Amino acid sequence: EKMQVFGRMGIPGPGPHFLFGNLLSFFRKSFYIKYQEWYREYGKTFGYFEGPTAVLVTTNLELLHEVFVKQFKKFHARKVFPVQVDPDRDENVHMFFARGERWRRLRSIINPAFSTTKMRNMTPMINTRIDHLMEVVDTYGRNRDDFDVYDVFQRLTMDTIAQCGLGLENSSLKNPDDCWLKHSRKVITDTTKRPLLFLLGFIFPKFHELWITIYKLLGYLSFNPVFWLEKMVKEIVDRRKDSQETKVDLLHLMLNSEYDPATGIEELDATDKVVRKRLLTTEELTAQSLLFLLAGYETTSTTLAYIFYEMAVNPEVQAKLQEEIDRYFPDQADNPSYEAIQRMEYLDMVWCETLRKCPLASTVVARECMENCTIEGVKLTKGMLIHANVWALHYNAELWGEDPDQFVPERFTAERKKMRNPMAWMPFGSGPRTCVGLRLAQLQGKMAMIRLFKKYTVVPSEKLSIPLKYVEGATIIPKDGVSIRVIRRNIDASR
Ligand code: HEM
Numbered sequence: 001e002k003m004q005v006f007g008r009m010g011i012p013g014p015g016p017h018f019l020f021g022n023l024l025s026f027f028r029k030s031f032y033i034k035y036q037e038w039y040r041e042y043g044k045t046f047g048y049f050e051g052p053t054a055v056l057v058t059t060n061l062e063l064l065h066e067v068f069v070k071q072f073k074k075f076h077a078r079k080v081f082p083v084q085v086d087p088d089r090d091e092n093v094h095m096f097f098a099r100g101e102r103w104r105r106l107r108s109i110i111n112p113a114f115s116t117t118k119m120r121n122m123t124p125m126i127n128t129r130i131d132h133l134m135e136v137v138d139t140y141g142r143n144r145d146d147f148d149v150y151d152v153f154q155r156l157t158m159d160t161i162a163q164c165g166l167g168l169e170n171s172s173l174k175n176p177d178d179c180w181l182k183h184s185r186k187v188i189t190d191t192t193k194r195p196l197l198f199l200l201g202f203i204f205p206k207f208h209e210l211w212i213t214i215y216k217l218l219g220y221l222s223f224n225p226v227f228w229l230e231k232m233v234k235e236i237v238d239r240r241k242d243s244q245e246t247k248v249d250l251l252h253l254m255l256n257s258e259y260d261p262a263t264g265i266e267e268l269d270a271t272d273k274v275v276r277k278r279l280l281t282t283e284e285l286t287a288q289s290l291l292f293l294l295a296g297y298e299t300t301s302t303t304l305a306y307i308f309y310e311m312a313v314n315p316e317v318q319a320k321l322q323e324e325i326d327r328y329f330p331d332q333a334d335n336p337s338y339e340a341i342q343r344m345e346y347l348d349m350v351w352c353e354t355l356r357k358c359p360l361a362s363t364v365v366a367r368e369c370m371e372n373c374t375i376e377g378v379k380l381t382k383g384m385l386i387h388a389n390v391w392a393l394h395y396n397a398e399l400w401g402e403d404p405d406q407f408v409p410e411r412f413t414a415e416r417k418k419m420r421n422p423m424a425w426m427p428f429g430s431g432p433r434t435c436v437g438l439r440l441a442q443l444q445g446k447m448a449m450i451r452l453f454k455k456y457t458v459v460p461s462e463k464l465s466i467p468l469k470y471v472e473g474a475t476i477i478p479k480d481g482v483s484i485r486v487i488r489r490n491i492d493a494s495r
Pocket of ligand 1: 096292295299360362430431433434441
């Protein structure tokens, strides 16, 4: 009966199995590939089932705009995964999983942490980390060695977020065996495996607590990097609470808005007027810090790796980018200013086009319908998931013009951007729940690009797989890394 819902709505889609729904379709195929296949077969909007849960997938821009932006109040929740905290009842819930009032409270505390002023203040800190990156790349450059640029960027973004997020000084660029890096890497690669526990969780979401208990028990039997990171983050939070240190990091901002649940969430003044509401608990704070670490490290390094792949295989685009960098920084680019970075147009076009070609976090661009409603003539029911079909959108020739498989930054000129519906480009999601860290990602990514392309030209190594092979987990990452070589500009050119 429940599985008739799409039929009744007149929405096409693959026939579901009574127990698995359509989950078995994803056993050998990634979500992002299957979604594109189904798009070709069923069109703009189709429905399928993850166990008993109905999922509506769409490239309908008006529908997406209503769900993600205009009627967000009815769609404030994300998809709940089978082995995750309970977003309403558990203590240690972070912003990514929170919903309703709790999400609003967490988000309003965190938003200012990524303001333009905060980003400008973080620029020197990020630049110091890029100094270390340059030292590593210089070694490869001197010897003309192949290297995996994905590995180097993971080390950069780990060091940056560890410092900007938690105030940690350790450097995985200087020490590749750094434990934070090692365990965070494992968290991400583990998500590319599809354990039985997850399948069971999707089929029987009602037994949520059982799956969590099993997950925790398994952690005692074999090492779980998430638990290690959680413990370490908690120690840092406790230490910082006692020390009263002030640092320019996200943890400092969050510590200043912490509250004791026993005293209630609102602070009142003498006349019982609420004076402060933007507060969060220690459990939320710890969960949030861990989220920053993983979200901040993974996505930015992968984006940078894809940019370097594209520049290696599109030398004419790389030359244009270098031309712009030389125009802004004729002598050296060792300390690019925040303002100059914001003004560089071609740099931004390359960044945007890379994320169009590989919207690596597409699997999370979804919302849960929180009440029955009709939108754009589609009757949506409570509990249904609405998923943006991001890859199908990003490869739609009607929206993007010339062959979408090609890397063409000119798709993002100001004029063409103005003509296009903003919902056509969704690498960071959209609406009030859009990626909170996108300014930091962009700033760090662009600073690394400016400094590296000022000094070096990137070429493919013999080991580089062209086209790149992807593997999907929580995000879509390069399967075998991104192997390149760098050639010193000017000096080598004049030889
Ligand atoms: C290029 C890099 C990045 C990409 C492609 C990316 C992508 C995304 C996407 C697609 C979402 C879901 C948005 C939605 O549902 O509408 C998201 C959410 C989020 N991202 Fe990012 N992200 C990046 C970098 C970062 C960084 C650097 C941080 C933090 C330091 C971060 C923290 C978060 C958080 C906390 C959320 C949850 C927001 C909420 O639910 O309110 N991300 N990101």
